[in-house]
Amino acid sequence: MKSIQYHRYGGPEVMQLEDIDPPRPGAGEVLIRVHAAAANPMDWKIRSGQMKVVTGRSFPRGVGHDFAGVVEAVGDGVTRLGVGDEVLGAAPLKTPGAFAEMVLAEEQGVVIKPAGLSFEDAATIPTVGVTAYQALIGKANLQAGQAIFIHGCLGGVGRAAAQIALVHGTSVGGSCRATAVRDARDLGIDPIVDFDFDSAPLRGRFDLVFDTAGTLPAKVARTLLKPGGRIIDINPTPAKFARSALPGPFRVMIAQPVTEDLEAVAQAAGQGVLRLPIARTVPLTSAIPALTELERTGTSKGGKLIITTEQGR
Numbered sequence: 420m421k422s423i424q425y426h427r428y429g430g431p432e433v434m435q436l437e438d439i440d441p442p443r444p445g446a447g448e449v450l451i452r453v454h455a456a457a458a459n460p461m462d463w464k465i466r467s468g469q470m471k472v473v474t475g476r477s478f479p480r481g482v483g484h485d486f487a488g489v490v491e492a493v494g495d496g497v498t499r500l501g502v503g504d505e506v507l508g509a510a511p512l513k514t515p516g517a518f519a520e521m522v523l524a525e526e527q528g529v530v531i532k533p534a535g536l537s538f539e540d541a542a543t544i545p546t547v548g549v550t551a552y553q554a555l556i557g558k559a560n561l562q563a564g565q566a567i568f569i570h571g572c573l574g575g576v577g578r579a580a581a582q583i584a585l586v587h588g589t590s591v592g593g594s595c596r597a598t599a600v601r602d603a604r605d606l607g608i609d610p611i612v613d614f615d616f617d618s619a620p621l622r623g624r625f626d627l628v629f630d631t632a633g634t635l636p637a638k639v640a641r642t643l644l645k646p647g648g649r650i651i652d653i654n655p656t657p658a659k660f661a662r663s664a665l666p667g668p669f670r671v672m673i674a675q676p677v678t679e680d681l682e683a684v685a686q687a688a689g690q691g692v693l694r695l696p697i698a699r700t701v702p703l704t705s706a707i708p709a710l711t712e713l714e715r716t717g718t719s720k721g722g723k724l725i726i727t728t729e730q731g732r
Contacts, residue, residue, distance in 0.1 A: 422438075423437075425478070429466075447495075450490070481510075486517040500531075505531070528545075538727075548684030550576050553677070570593070571595070571614075577629075596613070626649070630650065633653070637662075701726055
């Protein structure tokens with residue numbers, strides 16, 4: 420099978436499309452024939468070595484986490500999924516490989532795809548949806564009537580968080596590029612500010628500041644909070660982990676593969692409550708140049724980059 424692999428940490432030049440033997444599912448694992456996979460900033464942060472404290476140093480390694488496809492085989496102990504099921508999910512943090520014709524995942528990180536959701540749309544959901552859901556519902560215990568500020572409200576996690584928050588009855592403010600204010604307003608976000616904003620008019624207005632970009636200065640984030648409010652950052656660094664261990668409102672978070680959370684966001688997507696736009700779709704054979712361009716620009720304007728395989732086209 421074909422898979423995008425790399426043999427050392429580094430820039431986009433270390434990625435290669437290689438022919439490898441399909442993996443065999445072990446106990447609790449599921450082998451998925453990929454129809455579509457979605458790119459996330461986490462993919463190149465891992466490949467560059469920024470997260471090697473967590474991901475380790477074993478090579479070769481695959482690239483990509485989020486996928487949608489059809490179950491090809493299951494390992495011992497897998498009871499919730501069966502061969503032929505249409506699914507969506509995410510490969511484990513330490514063993515990615517969704518940018519391939521087949522990917523191995525743990526059963527807990529895979530759920531049934533809603534029937535009305537395309538494979539491409541389904542692939543956009545897992546990482547960003549679960550990250551937003553766990554931050555807002557799990558960590559922050561967001562309640563109806565509260566207010567949230569999302570720094571980077573039009574990124575993948577930001578969009579997902581805005582939609583989840585609004586459907587739970589909270590008000591949402593956020594920051595985005597000045598050229599994208601209309602898109603943010605269409606989501607229901609208000610107030611809307613530029614990334615480099617004056618925090619004084621927003622002082623003390625929010626129960627939660629959700630920094631999806633990882634670039635909001637701590638002083639600014641604290642200014643926005645109501646008494647007892649929280650700050651959640653999803654861009655881990657050693658310094659942020661250290662700050663998170665101290666008393667105070669700041670916490671850094673890495674999403675975990677919880678089946679119930681993934682099912683919740685999949686259900687929301689199936690109902691049309693959670694939707695992430697797709698900016699570009701490319702075949703696996705053309706994925707490396709597209710991924711390289713995405714990494715160098717830093718963002719995919721207009722939505723997600725989706726990689727499809729032969730069976731997904």
